[in-house]
Every structure is written in C-alpha cells, then in structure tokens.
Amino acid sequence: MSALYQAGITGLGAYLPAKVLTNFDLEKMVDTTDDWIRTRTGIRERRIAAKGQKSSDLGLEAAKQALQNAGLKPADLELIIVATITPDMLFPSTACSIQARLGAACGAFDMAAACSGFPYALAVSEGLVKAGLYKHILVVGAEMLSSFIDWKDRATCVLFGDGAGAAVVSRLDHDSGHGVIASYLGSDGNQADILQIPGGGSAHPPSEETLKQGLHFLKMQGAEVFKVAVRTMEDAVHEVLRRADLELKDVDWLIPHQANIRILNAVAERLELPPEKVYINVDRYGNMSSASTVVALCEAVSQGLVKKGQIIVLVAFGGGLTWAANVIKW
Ligand code: ACO
Secondary structure, eight states: OOOSSEEEEEEEEEEOOSEEEEHHHHHTTSSOOHHHHHHHHOOOEEEEOOTTOOHHHHHHHHHHHHHHHHTOOGGGOSEEEEEOSSOSSSSSOHHHHHHHHHTOOSEEEEEOOGGGHHHHHHHHHHHHHHTTSOSEEEEEEEEEGGGSSOTTOHHHHTTBOEEEEEEEEEEEOGGGOOEEEEEEEEEOGGGGGGEEOOSSSSSSOOOHHHHHTTTTSOEEOHHHHHHHHHHHHHHHHHHHHHHHTOOGGGOSEEEEOOSOHHHHHHHHHHHTOOGGGBOOOHHHHOBOGGGHHHHHHHHHHHTTOSOTTOEEEEEEEETTTEEEEEEEEO
C-alpha cells in the first residue's frame, strides 16, 4: 500500500549536560583504568546530569532546539513521543512533563525500547504522518542512565552517560524527494535477562530486599549483549535497505547506536562499510540509550557532514531485546 504523504525530519536538537566525567575520574571511583575503558569500549568521557536534573529537563532543552530548527511553535505540535528507559517517574509520563513545559496542546506518551528507542519512535511517527493522521510530531530521546547505574560496579558504570536529542517529524509533499523511506523493528523478549533493570516495577516492587540486592540498578551480561548487538544490527541494516529498495552501496552514512566502538567496527566490517561512512561519538558521550542515535544524527547534520539527497541509515539495538533501523533520504 503506498502512503498518502511523505514524512521527514524538519528539525533536530540535542542537549548534553555540562558535567564531564572522564575515564581518569572513574579510575578514582572503581578499580579500572583509562586504558582498559578506551581499548574495550572506545569511550573517553561521558556527560552526567547535574544534581536535581531529570530526564524531562534534558529532553525539554533538546525539544526547544528541534522546534526552533523546524521553524515551528509548540502549538504546531500534534503529538509528543518520548523514548526513554529512565523516565522522571513511572507515571505521569516524561512526555506529559515536556508537553506541559513546552506549552504544547497535544497527545503525549513515553515509549520504552531501551537503546532502540529513537529509531522505534521515528518508525511510529513515520507511520502516523504517512497515514495522514498527524502533521507535526515531536520525537525525543532522553536518558539519565546515571540514576540507574551502580557506581560501584566497574563492569557497567564506565559505559553509560546522560543526554537528550529531539527531532520534529513533519508531513512533506509526496514529490518533496526526501524523508523517511522505510523502517524496521524487531524484538526478542526471550533474552530479556541479558540487559535489564529488574527492580522497581510490578515484578519486583521496591522493598528493603530489592534495594539490598541492588535490583534497581542496570544489569548486563556484557559478552552476550556484544554478540547479539553485532548480529541484530547487521541484520536490521540489511532488512531496512530491502524494504527501502536500496543496497549497501547506496548508503552515505550509517548512524548507529553508540554502545561500544568495537561493536560499531564489527558491524561496519560485516557490512563492508568504510569507517568514514560511520558516524561515531561514543568517545565523548558513552552509551546514552534512547538519546544516542538522535544526538549522533543531530551532530552529523549540524556539522554539515550529511548533505541534501544523501541516504542515511539509523540502526540500534537494546534491552528487550529490541532492534530497529530507519532509512532516511536527507
Ligand atoms: N575496568 C577494568 N576491568 C574490567 C572492567 C573495567 N571497567 N570491567 C570489567 N573488567 C574485567 C572483568 O572483570 C574481566 O576480568 P576477569 O577476566 O578477571 O574476570 C575482564 O575485565 C574482561 O571482562 P569481559 O567482560 O570479558 O570484557 P569484554 O571484552 O567483554 O568487555 C564490555 C566488556 C565492554 C562490557 C563488552 O562486553 C561490551 O561492550 N558489551 C556490550 C555492552 C553494551 O553494548 N551494552 C549496551 C547496553 S544497551 C541498553 O539497552 C541499555
């Protein structure tokens, strides 16, 4: 079935907290070294939100920038989707907080697809805009992983950072010649246990016992996640290109979820994509879950790396497990 309209990104924004936590800072907190972190992950530093800041504060700043870049006002928005696994609270949604503080008058909901959050939310907004149901949707990826990390666990605390990105997805004319061409979403709940925050929900409501066991912290089987990440991101790129009727040689930019440089290198190698076509910022921000792909896209565009008419592939994997990819003609 052909879509009624085209959907495209008309504005982007990013917000990174000012506080920088370097590998050398972490050396003073846990038994680790800058050399171990850099060689195993590619990360040099990450941003940490200020005391009192929450995910909606980060998302709000990114959202304001995206609206300004799109030349729109909050009143133009018809829907707000916030991808996050570190919401301000279980409910109300972080999306409702951003809606209120922007002064928008529209629907708003959160989406939890972990690190695949932004590509998932972009796929949903693409569908709603292409079907003619909405003209302008704000999609935010906002995370404060620093609140859910065990700062005594060297296996996880070196990997994550805080940040937010936002995109306005708007209705475009069919003959505009650009926009989101195709998306692909996947999941496998059978592998939930390799990456999760087990406590705090109805499975393990907060109690003295869950606190004692640290169930409110992010848990990860790193080596397992590594293997699945490489395989699912490679497969997702192939599948989304098939849906877009394009080939790997057509791709100008791969903008992947920034979890670990070794994962990104392995994916690029398997796809036979040269390193200069892969946007990397994991060295500066670490893994920001739902915010990673949208912040990377925002940077690549604002640095003038992405040119009009180029083909971009966004790809991500995360807890769930989930994986997702989008093809965009810029
Ligand atoms: N500093 C020093 N040593 C460490 C550290 C550290 N920060 N962390 C672990 N080690 C040690 C381990 O204890 C282990 O020691 P041992 O051999 O004495 O037991 C040794 O280093 C090797 O550990 P491995 O786990 O084998 O190291 P690996 O090469 O697999 O790298 C890593 C670990 C970086 C976590 C890697 O597995 C990885 O990147 N996995 C994917 C993580 C990821 O992408 N997560 C995404 C989360 S996405 C989301 O949805 C939230």
